Amino acid sequence: MRLLSTAAPSYVGISISNTALCVVALCNHKGGQINSYQLTHYGLSELSPGQVVDNQIIDTEQMGQTIAQLIQQLHLTATQAAIAIPQALTLTKTVQMSAWLLDVEIEAQICIDADQHIPYPIAEASFDFEVLGPAIADGSDNSDTYDSYDNSEATDVISGTELVDVLLVVTLTRDVEQLTDALTFGSLNTALVEVDTHAIERAFQFIYWQLPTQVPVVALVDIGQSRTTVYVANQGVFVYQCEQLFGGAQLDERLQSEYQLDDEQINRIKSDESAQIAGITDADIYQYVTDFTQALVSTIKQALHAYFQPQHLASSQNNTTKTNSAAENDSNQDTDSYVDNSANTDSAPQIEQVILCGGSAALQQLDALLQQQLGLPVTIANPFAAMALSPTINAEQLSKDAPRLMSACGLSMRSCQQAKHTRKRRLWRR
Numbered sequence: 452m453r454l455l456s457t458a459a460p461s462y463v464g465i466s467i468s469n470t471a472l473c474v475v476a477l478c479n480h481k482g483g484q485i486n487s488y489q490l491t492h493y494g495l496s497e498l499s500p501g502q503v504v505d506n507q508i509i510d511t512e513q514m515g516q517t518i519a520q521l522i523q524q525l526h527l528t529a530t531q532a533a534i535a536i537p538q539a540l541t542l543t544k545t546v547q548m549s550a551w552l553l554d555v556e557i558e559a560q561i562c563i564d565a566d567q568h569i570p571y572p573i574a575e576a577s578f579d580f581e582v583l584g585p586a587i588a589d590g591s592d593n594s595d596t597y598d599s600y601d602n603s604e605a606t607d608v609i610s611g612t613e614l615v616d617v618l619l620v621v622t623l624t625r626d627v628e629q630l631t632d633a634l635t636f637g638s639l640n641t642a643l644v645e646v647d648t649h650a651i652e653r654a655f656q657f658i659y660w661q662l663p664t665q666v667p668v669v670a671l672v673d674i675g676q677s678r679t680t681v682y683v684a685n686q687g688v689f690v691y692q693c694e695q696l697f698g699g700a701q702l703d704e705r706l707q708s709e710y711q712l713d714d715e716q717i718n719r720i721k722s723d724e725s726a727q728i729a730g731i732t733d734a735d736i737y738q739y740v741t742d743f744t745q746a747l748v749s750t751i752k753q754a755l756h757a758y759f760q761p762q763h764l765a766s767s768q769n770n771t772t773k774t775n776s777a778a779e780n781d782s783n784q785d786t787d788s789y790v791d792n793s794a795n796t797d798s799a800p801q802i803e804q805v806i807l808c809g810g811s812a813a814l815q816q817l818d819a820l821l822q823q824q825l826g827l828p829v830t831i832a833n834p835f836a837a838m839a840l841s842p843t844i845n846a847e848q849l850s851k852d853a854p855r856l857m858s859a860c861g862l863s864m865r866s867c868q869q870a871k872h873t874r875k876r877r878l879w880r881r
Contacts, residue, residue: 462531462642463492464650464862465518465634469503470676470810472496472514474521475859476529479867480839488657488867489839492525493859495852497714506537508629515636522637532639533862534630535647539694541622542570543646547586547614557582557617569621578621586614620646643865650861651682651808652689654834657864658806659687661837666803671832672751673857674809676700679747681754683802691799693754699811702743721814737816744820751805751825758799808832812854834860 463476474494480487496517501509508514522529546568548557557580565573631641655671662669671682677698683691699721706712706720716728720736805827807818812831822829833853840846 461529461866462533462863463522463527463529463639464535464859464864464866465532465639466535466647466650466856466858466862467503467508467514467630467633468498468675468810469506470498471855472498472517472521473856473859474518474525474527475856475863476525476527477838477860477863477867487839488864489841490835490844490849491841492527493844493849493852493856494521494525495855496521506539507626508633511629511632512636514633515638518633518637518639522639530638530640531642532634532637533643533645533865534634534641535650535858535862536622536626536630536644538646538648540626541620541646543618543620544568545583545616546619548617550585550613550615554582561619568619571621571623575624576621577624577627578619580620581618583616583618586616645862645865647858648682648689648692650858650865652684653861653864654857655682655684655689655806655832655861656687657837658832658834659684662804668800668802669804669806670751670755670802671806671808672747672812674698674747674807674811676703676810679750679754679809681751683755683758683799685800691758693757695750695754697746697750698809699814701746702739702811702814705739721811740814740816741820743814744817744824747817747821748824755802760799803827805829806832808854808857810855813851832857 461478463474466473472495474492475490476492477488478491480489498517502514502517503509546561548560552560561568561578561580562573565576569576569578627644630644634641651671651673659669667686669684669687671684673680673682675698677696677700678694679697680692680694682689702721703714703717706717710728710731712720712728720728720731805821805825807821807829808831811817818829818831831850831854833850834857835849835853840849
């Protein structure tokens with residue numbers, strides 16, 4: 452049976468990370484073109500240490516109060532919300548089923564074959580699915596992977612089998628309920644729960660189609676507080692992702708240990724080029740950012756190691772999660788070889804641009820230093836750059852906050868009925 456009720460026509464997007472609560476409200480821009488949006492409200496609330504630990508909300512009632520306070524500050528009247536569940540709490544895989552099955556029959560078949568597809572007792576699991584298109588015969592095992600798929604590319608169809616690929620997403624019901632409970636305590640009804648990667652991809656696609664120069668392959672680097680995730684997109688669709696244990700916390704710990712700074716002072720240094728902190732010179736800040744950039748380059752190199760393997764060897768590695776130790780033996784290889792493999796005809800397509808998002812993406816001078824070291828165009832993600840803005844929104848502050856709002860933005864985009872460039876994803880099922 453369906454876990455959640457049918458979504459209302461309009462709702463806000465909410466994402467909760469280990470460090471911040473983000474809220475975004477969009478609407479279709481009146482008089483605009485198809486896929487035109489207006490940002491009506493947005494807000495960020497920094498979370499105290501310990502409120503969210505390893506993607507788990509410790510106190511859902513306290514989180515609900517934080518949500519309610521932010522909604523009230525933004526003067527939002529919305530009663531419906533879409534919320535993102537971290538991909539780390541989900542399992543995704545592609546299964547093949549008969550093309551003649553209706554949705555209700557697919558759902559029943561998944562329940563019947565639960566021991567094959569769902570690693571938890573069915574009574575404790577929630578799942579969702581989407582029919583991607585005709586089954587592709589690539590000989591690879593896509594089990595337990597996130598396979599973003601474009602139906603228009605489905606040309607290598609298995610002959611005569613009449614099968615379709617079905618993307619299955621599974622999580623524990625308790626992980627969904629902690630999110631819905633937080634919304635309930637925040638006086639909001641849950642419209643839907645979506646994997647954060649899917650929401651980020653939707654926001655990224657909007658950025659991609661607004662790029663002044665269309666390049667086929669772009670890397671999106673999401674720099675979080677403790678983890679960095681590198682996505683590779685081909686024509687706007689994620690085809691590879693890898694997570695590394697590296698993030699802004701490394702820089703924070705260094706500043707705290709050497710200068711005994713509090714979180715507010717560190718955030719000022721990271722985001723405000725004009726910030727003046729006693730005892731820290733501009734040269735000191737530049738050196739810290741340079742060191743952080745070098746470490747980030749190494750992280751990106753390790754994350755892309757599997758992507759640039761010959762495709763017949765990497766097919767089973769693509770779209771998997773790795774940690775720092777996974778590529779330690781390659782740490783001395785030249786970085787450029789991992790962002791430009793055009794000379795190797797057996798490798799994956801060359802990456803031509805890098806876009807940064809996440810809490811540490813707006814670190815001053817990071818994009819320029821990273822561009823210098825990678826030799827590729829590097830920009831900061833801002834899905835709102837091509838949107839109309841409400842008069843009450845500070846555009847300058849928004850450009851600083853935008854890299855942290857990708858997931859919430861992607862969720863809110865679902866409520867805009869004319870978001871035709873995104874794939875529809877259904878509600879969670881139980």
